[in-house]
Amino acid sequence: MPSLDRRRFLWGTTAVGTAALLAGCTSNESANTAPNAVAGGSGQNTQPGKQVTIGFSAPAADHGWMAAMTKNAKAQADEFSDVTFKATEGTNDVNQQIGQVETLINDKVDVLVVLPFDGKALTEVGRQAMDAGIPVINLDRVFDTPLAYRLWIGGDNYRMGVNAGEYIASQLKAKNITNPIIGEVAGIDSLPLTQERSKGFSDALAKAGFAVGPRVSASFTSESGEQQTANLLQSAPKLDALWNHDDDQGIGVMAAIDSAGRKEFVMVGGAGSRNMMDLIKADSGVVKATVLYSPSMASSAIALARLLGQTKGIGDMAEHDIPASITTYSAVVTKENVDQYLDVGFDS
Amino acid sequence: MTEARVLDPKSAAPQEPPQQRRNLDLRLTGLLGVLVVLCVVGYATRPDSFLTEANISTMLRLAAAIGVVSVGMTFVIISGGIDLSVGSIVALSGVWMTTVATQSYGPVVMVLCALLVGLGCGLVNGVLISYGKIVPFIATLAMYASAKGLAERLSGRRTQVVTETGFSTFFRGDILGVPVLIWMLAAVFAVGWVLLNRTTFGRRTFAVGGNAEAARLAGIDVRRHTALVYGIAGLCCGIAALMVVARTTSGASTNGMFYELDAIAAVVIGGTLLSGGRGSLIGTLIGVLIFTVVGNIFTQNNLDTDIQNIAKGVIIIAAVLLQRTTARRRGTRAT
Numbered sequence: 001m002p003s004l005d006r007r008r009f010l011w012g013t014t015a016v017g018t019a020a021l022l023a024g025c026t027s028n029e030s031a032n033t034a035p036n037a038v039a040g041g042s043g044q045n046t047q048p049g050k051q052v053t054i055g056f057s058a059p060a061a062d063h064g065w066m067a068a069m070t071k072n073a074k075a076q077a078d079e080f081s082d083v084t085f086k087a088t089e090g091t092n093d094v095n096q097q098i099g100q101v102e103t104l105i106n107d108k109v110d111v112l113v114v115l116p117f118d119g120k121a122l123t124e125v126g127r128q129a130m131d132a133g134i135p136v137i138n139l140d141r142v143f144d145t146p147l148a149y150r151l152w153i154g155g156d157n158y159r160m161g162v163n164a165g166e167y168i169a170s171q172l173k174a175k176n177i178t179n180p181i182i183g184e185v186a187g188i189d190s191l192p193l194t195q196e197r198s199k200g201f202s203d204a205l206a207k208a209g210f211a212v213g214p215r216v217s218a219s220f221t222s223e224s225g226e227q228q229t230a231n232l233l234q235s236a237p238k239l240d241a242l243w244n245h246d247d248d249q250g251i252g253v254m255a256a257i258d259s260a261g262r263k264e265f266v267m268v269g270g271a272g273s274r275n276m277m278d279l280i281k282a283d284s285g286v287v288k289a290t291v292l293y294s295p296s297m298a299s300s301a302i303a304l305a306r307l308l309g310q311t312k313g314i315g316d317m318a319e320h321d322i323p324a325s326i327t328t329y330s331a332v333v334t335k336e337n338v339d340q341y342l343d344v345g346f347d348s
Numbered sequence: 349m350t351e352a353r354v355l356d357p358k359s360a361a362p363q364e365p366p367q368q369r370r371n372l373d374l375r376l377t378g379l380l381g382v383l384v385v386l387c388v389v390g391y392a393t394r395p396d397s398f399l400t401e402a403n404i405s406t407m408l409r410l411a412a413a414i415g416v417v418s419v420g421m422t423f424v425i426i427s428g429g430i431d432l433s434v435g436s437i438v439a440l441s442g443v444w445m446t447t448v449a450t451q452s453y454g455p456v457v458m459v460l461c462a463l464l465v466g467l468g469c470g471l472v473n474g475v476l477i478s479y480g481k482i483v484p485f486i487a488t489l490a491m492y493a494s495a496k497g498l499a500e501r502l503s504g505r506r507t508q509v510v511t512e513t514g515f516s517t518f519f520r521g522d523i524l525g526v527p528v529l530i531w532m533l534a535a536v537f538a539v540g541w542v543l544l545n546r547t548t549f550g551r552r553t554f555a556v557g558g559n560a561e562a563a564r565l566a567g568i569d570v571r572r573h574t575a576l577v578y579g580i581a582g583l584c585c586g587i588a589a590l591m592v593v594a595r596t597t598s599g600a601s602t603n604g605m606f607y608e609l610d611a612i613a614a615v616v617i618g619g620t621l622l623s624g625g626r627g628s629l630i631g632t633l634i635g636v637l638i639f640t641v642v643g644n645i646f647t648q649n650n651l652d653t654d655i656q657n658i659a660k661g662v663i664i665i666a667a668v669l670l671q672r673t674t675a676r677r678r679g680t681r682a683t
Contacts, residue, residue: 062505062602189654214650221602222507226595230410231647234403235394251507255597259409259520260402275509348507 037072037296037344038079039303045315052309053084054302055104057097058115058139060090063220063248065271068295068346069115069139076299083306094121101125105132111305115139115298123148135308139301141193146324150308153301153326155293157193160245160330161200163291164268167332168241169208171266171288180210180240183265185229185253186217187245197245197270213239218249225252233257239265247273247290248348254279257286272333274345281338289334296344297328375619378670379634382663386641394648403644405527411640412533413438413591414610415633419540420470420584421611422632426544427577428557428624429484433473433491434585434611438604440499441465441589446508446599455515462593463586469495470582474575492608499601507600510593519594529591536587541629553577557624613660614639617667638663 054077061067070090077085086109088100094117102125104112112129116122119141126148129136138149146152172180184201187194194217202212214236218224225244233239233256244253247269257267269276269290279287304322307313313320333341390398397403417434424431444450444465445458469491476487510516519528544550555563556570556577564570585604592603614635620627639660646656 060505062500064506067504067506214647216647217653221605222596222598222600223592223603223605227410228647230406230595231644234397234406234644235648235650237397248507251509251598252596255520255595258597259595260406348509 055109064348072298076302157196158200165204222252225249229256273348420581435604435607436495437585442599466586474578478571478574
């Protein structure tokens with residue numbers, strides 16, 4: 001059947017043509033221009049010392065904060081001439097991450113920095129590394145037992161909620177609002193980190209005699225943030241304050257606020273993206289602050305891993321050794337101090 | 349009583365037996381009943397805000413993207429297929445149109461990219477299924493995985509913010525006081541309805557889904573038709589991607605997550621047979637609205653969102669059971 005052959009040919013050329021046309025329409029050129037956060041550091045510890053090989057394993061860089069963690073770690077390692085940095089491909093499959101950490105152990109790296117996708121699931125392999133004599137720095141999501149790490153460094157989810165709550169309470173008190181409606185856009189509710197953030201938030205509000213009003217949970221994506229916030233704004237015709245747990249989902253949250261044309265309330269973000277810091281600085285909309293959960297902790301982890309490898313302590317501390325645990329502080333970034341924090345703002 | 353099988357592509361109108369029509373109408377009435385009951389519940393719990401113009405507009409805008417995807421899915425399922433790749437196609441189309449270079453060419457190029465990527469993916473699905481003889485489940489599963497992978501690669505797994513203000517201004521705006529997104533949903537639905545119920549193409553879709561071999565014997569080019577049906581579904585995904593990008597002001601590889609399941613759920617509770625050959629776009633639209641209203645009621649009353657998913661499941665089962673019992677009471681079989 002000649003007509004069928006011709007049709008086949010047409011289909012084929014259409015497909016090829018479409019593909020070619022589409023290929024012309026895009027590029028994966030990156031727009032990232034913001035600086036990577038690098039630990040400040042001064043004094044004698046910055047002098048080159050013994051060569052240290054640092055192994056690094058983290059989940060997939062699938063949103064801004066996680067991408068910044070990996071980027072910061074690499075940027076920090078590049079700062080040191082005495083550090084060899086071995087990073088594995090980020091993965092959200094715990095089974096694969098265990099395999100990657102095992103590979104790094106087999107490679108006999110001097111120090112391991114592990115940000116587990118799931119702290120519980122990676123605990124055993126952390127122990128395995130420690131048993132093999134490799135000190136492990138557990139970044140952010142905590143292992144089940146201190147036997148699996150030499151040092152834990154991470155953020156303070158509860159404090160993040162507390163600081164957001166206290167900032168909102170102080171703002172409302174300053175305006176003499178007695179019975180405020182305070183909304184909350186949480187992240188994934190099943191995660192302990194979300195529960196801690198929410199607990200800190202409601203505890204701090206309770207101290208001021210306030211309570212959380214409408215609350216929704218999104219899933220850290222801008223699409224979920226937009227959907228949940230659009231509904232929340234409808235349910236509350238008037239809001240006095242709103243806390244959004246995560247600046248990555250904040251892009252969607254802001255889009256929803258924008259579409260609804262709402263500006264009667266004070267909004268506080270979470271984590272500290274560059275985007276939110278720019279909005280705080282501009283001070284032209286509802287965003288007045290964000291509480292940090294800064295990916296600069298990844299830079300610190302690498303700096304500390306180097307010191308661990310060189311058996312040095314932290315300058316300005318009387319201890320001979322690096323401490324066993326370090327919790328970063330969730331500073332409240334406002335218009336007044338935003339310039340000081342722009343360097344740790346990450347691209348969402 | 350057997351299912352409606354329209355075999356004559358030249359007939360002027362769908363030749364459903366009267367009893368069959370009545371069954372469909374009954375099912376739609378039942379569904380509409382469910383929607384009305386939900387609205388009553390919404391109004392009873394939040395009389396101050398539920399039925400306000402602003403809330404209705406919010407609900408319709410929330411329903412817009414999934415509604416458009418469901419229109420395409422209805423065509424696919426009526427033709428006897430299934431499309432598991434719609435969510436990934438939404439993600440890929442959205443990411444493609446928001447990656448940096450695309451945006452620098454302006455809003456028209458962005459829109460064309462989204463539509464062409466969607467259509468292209470859909471046609472690839474269709475060609476694999478009809479000419480490659482790969483079952484729809486497998487072909488679209490492959491597209492689900494590869495489109496998602498490509499979207500992740502293009503975006504670097506990062507949220508790509510829209511910098512092109514012309515795009516945002518238009519798609520986030522209103523025309524005659526009604527949001528552009530709602531116009532788009534209405535337009536896609538209207539075009540889909542006419543195509544399905546008033547054209548030869550629509551009758552052929554029913555025929556192919558009812559009995560592909562009989563349709564072939566009746567002179568329908570079943571393969572070409574099937575490819576086009578998946579192309580329509582893909583094009584709908586491209587349109588939905590425009591809507592999601594407009595709403596969130598960004599494109600991300602996580603967009604459209606679970607749209608395939610939401611769309612299939614809406615199509616099924618809308619009374620379309622998963623085995624093909626029978627269905628209705630109005631039912632699908634009501635199905636989408638039912639889920640949207642449920643979500644809105646939960647948020648309006650500050651209820652736990654986990655329970656919302658359980659409620660969704662209960663509604664799917666209840667709607668299907670209800671359709672079956674109403675039909676049975678009339679002494680007919682509805683599957």
